[in-house]
Amino acid sequence: MRILITGGAGFLGARLAREILKRGQLNGQTVDELVLADLFPAPADLQADARVKSHAGPMLEQADLLKSGFDGVFHLASAVSGECELDFDLGMRSNVDSTRLLLDSLRASGKVSRLVFASSVAVFGPDAANPMPDRVSDNTLPSPQTSYGTHKLMLEYLVADYTRKGFIDGRAARLMTVAVRPGKPNGAASSFFSGIIREPLAGTHTTCPVDANVSHPLSSPGTTIHGLITVFEASREAMGGRLALNLPGLNVTVSQMLEALEKVAGPAVRARVKFERDERIAGIVSNWAKGSTSDRAHALGLKADNSFEDIIQQYIDDCRERPGYPAEALRGLS
């Protein structure tokens, strides 16, 4: 099989690539070639694998690559929420136009590629006529409150239409917020969900910009990658006639996250997090889903992480063995 991962050099894309290379196959078929397309080249450990081809550059300039014929595609590349709010046209280009180029290129290749589109819990939002339920389900009416969420939702429907027409064999998996992410804090409003775990483990003091009772559906990187692969391998019939589903999320409050941190790493680590409300971030987060359910993903055998302790432990284990995790990440862990 020849597989493409767009966004294949990013945090999730590279982890997905490592998992596919480790398995060696998808749906019982050997993966001979794994193409990683991203703005920047894939990490060295991936490029060292003979099956990997790394392509760096904007997706809109990769038409020849995209139409070269793939058995399977994981479409993860995307401008993120904050970027799209700051630069509307960049968002439309990076998300909408790039995905259309990908879909049309796959169609032009003559091969009906199996495709997983990484959508997002950001398709959900409150509106005055239709307040968001405490748990957003597969049947909740989406009402995105960001351009990013709007793009993801539009593209879910476009992927469904290309699939209905027989141009591709697509499906869309709505990712929950992924934590714990390694590396530095970034500009995303969700950055603190990782930061309040990652920074104290590294020995750094940090602030939590929202109240302790804020609740949100989270997923560890490992569980998220397992979800993407499972949705890829699911038959069309198993998708239940609908193509977009919620991946499982663990619904936790910030206080539960910090209690788990204390259990796993001790009170000294937990004490490195102070609450300092940031009205801008708290305002954005108040429009987000407080929790999710995922019946259709459960029907595929998928489950949320067992506990937030497990999610923290996965991060600690990753820091000890995985590429891409900085050496000083566990400096604060006695």
Place this chain on the structure above:
Amino acid sequence: MRILITGGAGFLGARLAREILKRGQLNGQTVDELVLADLFPAPADLQADARVKSHAGPMLEQADLLKSGFDGVFHLASAVSGECELDFDLGMRSNVDSTRLLLDSLRASGKVSRLVFASSVAVFGPDAANPMPDRVSDNTLPSPQTSYGTHKLMLEYLVADYTRKGFIDGRAARLMTVAVRPGKPNGAASSFFSGIIREPLAGTHTTCPVDANVSHPLSSPGTTIHGLITVFEASREAMGGRLALNLPGLNVTVSQMLEALEKVAGPAVRARVKFERDERIAGIVSNWAKGSTSDRAHALGLKADNSFEDIIQQYIDDCRERPGYPAEALRGLS
């Protein structure tokens, strides 16, 4: 006010134009100029009005016109369902690309135009995981089963995002199936909803391709136009924080339609309709909404037609007084 109607030379667009010219104002402001953009020039009676400017040509070639600054826009232009199924790329161009050009042109004009996007009951459809309710409501999860319905739904969300960003002041009104349409039968699968009334009134025998118990939400042209203008004139607050709503539909079965025809026009006219099942059309129609509700439109004061007799009577009155209705349309009425 300077107003644009895209699709302004078509059946609904021209009727909307005549209604606006008759009123002379929208939202209490005088309409000084009414631009009708369509593939073909506007009908003569409209061009005779000094306030009307007719622009013929593909929308994708009208960037200069579209960015010339409008106070209000009714965006009706669209490739229809059958066309989009036959020619996927034409549908994407005519619906998705053209609407993006319109939205970006309005944004570039520097004026925040009030815009009504004509969406469709075709955004709804059944899927295995989520069967369609007997009445599709404002809160029913859309699941389009055609490219046309997919485009309409994607564009509802895009209009909402341009509005959220402050580029336009948009809203989307989902039209129910409009009957009775004048003129000839066309290739649309819904053509018979008008045909089984229009043809017998013209003295022509016709067939009904679906069973008598088939039910569907219909709206007369007059009620549909009234709905579009009311949605245009509604304040953002009155839209209830959500931008797409179902226009009211009269939920009727084919047998109720024919009973109404007999009441209004007599048994001899009714007898010109024979049932001859067409599996292709019956199959398509079986995926359509059997009825609708429209609570949010009701809150704006909108109502469905009172009865199908009223809808037939409106058609008969139109044939006696309106441009665009052929002289021989009532030949079968004794």
